Amino acid sequence: MKSIGLLCLLLLGLGGCSSGTWGWYVIDPTTKSGWVNIKFLISGMGDTILISIIAAAISIVLGLIVALPGQSSKRGWRIVNRVYVEFIRSIPLLPMLFWVFYGLPIIFKSMGLNIPIDPFWGAIITLAVSDSAFTAEIYRSGIQSIAKGQKEAAQTIGLNYAQTMRYVILPQAIRRILPPLANQFIYIVKMSAFASVIGMQELTRRANELVVTEYRPLEIYSLLIVEYLILVLVISAGVRWLERRMGSDERL
Amino acid sequence: MSKTAIELVDVNKWFGSFHVLKNINLTVDTGEKVVICGPSGSGKSTVVRCINRLEEHQKGTIRLDGRELTNDPKSIASIQGEIGMVFQQFNLFPHLSVLENLILGPMKARGQSRADAVEKARHYLARVRIPDQADKMPGQLSGGQQQRVAIARSLCMEPKVMLFDEPTSALDPEMISEVLDVMVELALDGMTMVVVTHEMGFARKVADKIVFMDEGEIVEHAAPDMFFSQPKSERCRTFLGQILQH
Ligand SMILES: Nc1ncnc2c1ncn2[C@@H]1O[C@H](COP(=O)(O)OP(=O)(O)O)[C@@H](O)[C@H]1O
Numbered sequence: 001m002k003s004i005g006l007l008c009l010l011l012l013g014l015g016g017c018s019s020g021t022w023g024w025y026v027i028d029p030t031t032k033s034g035w036v037n038i039k040f041l042i043s044g045m046g047d048t049i050l051i052s053i054i055a056a057a058i059s060i061v062l063g064l065i066v067a068l069p070g071q072s073s074k075r076g077w078r079i080v081n082r083v084y085v086e087f088i089r090s091i092p093l094l095p096m097l098f099w100v101f102y103g104l105p106i107i108f109k110s111m112g113l114n115i116p117i118d119p120f121w122g123a124i125i126t127l128a129v130s131d132s133a134f135t136a137e138i139y140r141s142g143i144q145s146i147a148k149g150q151k152e153a154a155q156t157i158g159l160n161y162a163q164t165m166r167y168v169i170l171p172q173a174i175r176r177i178l179p180p181l182a183n184q185f186i187y188i189v190k191m192s193a194f195a196s197v198i199g200m201q202e203l204t205r206r207a208n209e210l211v212v213t214e215y216r217p218l219e220i221y222s223l224l225i226v227e228y229l230i231l232v233l234v235i236s237a238g239v240r241w242l243e244r245r246m247g248s249d250e251r252l
Numbered sequence: 253m254s255k256t257a258i259e260l261v262d263v264n265k266w267f268g269s270f271h272v273l274k275n276i277n278l279t280v281d282t283g284e285k286v287v288i289c290g291p292s293g294s295g296k297s298t299v300v301r302c303i304n305r306l307e308e309h310q311k312g313t314i315r316l317d318g319r320e321l322t323n324d325p326k327s328i329a330s331i332q333g334e335i336g337m338v339f340q341q342f343n344l345f346p347h348l349s350v351l352e353n354l355i356l357g358p359m360k361a362r363g364q365s366r367a368d369a370v371e372k373a374r375h376y377l378a379r380v381r382i383p384d385q386a387d388k389m390p391g392q393l394s395g396g397q398q399q400r401v402a403i404a405r406s407l408c409m410e411p412k413v414m415l416f417d418e419p420t421s422a423l424d425p426e427m428i429s430e431v432l433d434v435m436v437e438l439a440l441d442g443m444t445m446v447v448v449t450h451e452m453g454f455a456r457k458v459a460d461k462i463v464f465m466d467e468g469e470i471v472e473h474a475a476p477d478m479f480f481s482q483p484k485s486e487r488c489r490t491f492l493g494q495i496l497q498h
């Protein structure tokens with residue numbers, strides 16, 4: 001609802017475009033230069049989406065790998081899980097991005113490896129690792145929401161740990177895990193804006209570049225916000241659809 | 253002549269500083285049926301859960317078929333596959349159909365083919381008298397039917413011993429007898445059984461011995477007729493007085 005209010009505010013701004021404080025010509029689709037600018041801005045959508053999807057996919061796998069030792073009966077494994085989650089969760093995204101993009105290649109070089117990190121993969125690695133701490137916590141609460149009796153019943157029919165997870169716990173936990181995981185995807189999309197500072201030509205970077213040449217920050221950043229808004233609204237609708245499906249599929 | 257199936261020698265267990273099992277000594281011969289009763293919180297579930305290693309005891313020895321229970325994960329998994337367990341809350345897998353509940357263990361833990369597992373599952377479903385519910389989800393069955401599916405699921409692993417932890421306590425009264433009937437049949441077939449229950453009619457009918465526990469100890473240990481007619485301890489008399497009133 002909040003986002004609809006914001007949209008109204010923007011439309012109001014559009015209405016007042018002749019007042020002189022607004023200069024909508026810069027992104028007026030009816031003029032040739034305005035249309036070129038719009039196309040330039042919107043064409044960042046592909047990279048924003050691509051970065052977000054790849055980062056989310058890695059985070060989903062990494063989060064599970066991090067979450068499982070947290071369920072172990074061995075204290076050492078649980079500590080590994082806690083240290084990872086607390087450590088990664090504490091690092092702000094921007095410093096981590098700088099560390100990965102500027103620092104990690106130096107480490108690779110010192111190890112005699114020649115692995116360049118371009119803005120695309122630098123952004124993905126950072127987003128995925130940063131998000132994995134949260135994904136791991138989502139798995140943890142999902143797994144813990146399955147009653148202890150399920151694990152015990154699996155044990156009494158001779159299933160080992162991996163089989164118990166694979167056939168008994170995770171299929172049940174997935175209903176509670178998927179909706180928050182999808183919500184987490186919204187977080188990744190928004191955080192992908194930081195990729196602009198290492199030169200990734202996604203939505204935010206393009207807006208910045210156009211502001212520098214056109215000097216119309218108000219209009220261009222307004223459009224940028226609308227672009228993210230639309231992306232997030234579409235994903236939210238998807239999440240709600242997923243939640244409804246999961247809910248109606250409850251076969252308990 | 254009879255072989256020892258389960259042997260507990262001076263078993264002690266603590267939950268933190270709470271001494272939950274105190275010097276438990278119990279022998280169950282092959283084919284024998286032992287009923288454990290006693291007030292709530294006396295450690296009945298814990299004894300049963302130590303036998304199949306859902307809980308770990310800290311002192312004493314537990315032997316199954318002469319093999320001592322150790323911490324080796326491989327031996328735990330193989331032991332758990334050999335001992336069937338029926339829980340008070342059924343613990344069926346709610347996301348799997350009745351048939352899938354039954355074939356999961358044989359297929360994944362024993363590596364049997366799907367066809368073999370399904371054949372066996374249908375056999376045991378017939379035995380617990382629900383042959384036509386195989387494709388239903390557990391949630392669609394009554395409590396009594398769910399508990400019988402749970403029994404069939406254990407039987408599919410062809411266990412040497414069956415443990416029951418208050419299998420009828422979560423059931424509506426009219427469903428108790430359908431579960432007990434299946435258990436009586438199992439007993440008549442010669443299964444070795446350890447049953448925690450307050451169903452004294454069942455105990456009278458099938459038990460070879462009855463164990464009475466209180467505050468983590470085995471207070472009394474007798475054949476059913478002795479147990480009911482001349483309970484030795486005051487605590488046991490009080491307990492029997494309470495549950496036989498109804
Ligand atoms: N996991 C546990 N942690 C701590 N205390 C426990 C645990 N499980 C059982 N207990 C305690 O141990 C005692 C015996 O429990 P239990 O074996 O379940 O008794 P019963 O089955 O005879 O009712 C109870 O006082 C119970 O509160």
Ligand SMILES: [Mg+2]
Pocket residue numbers: 296297298417418
């Ligand atoms: Mg109990």
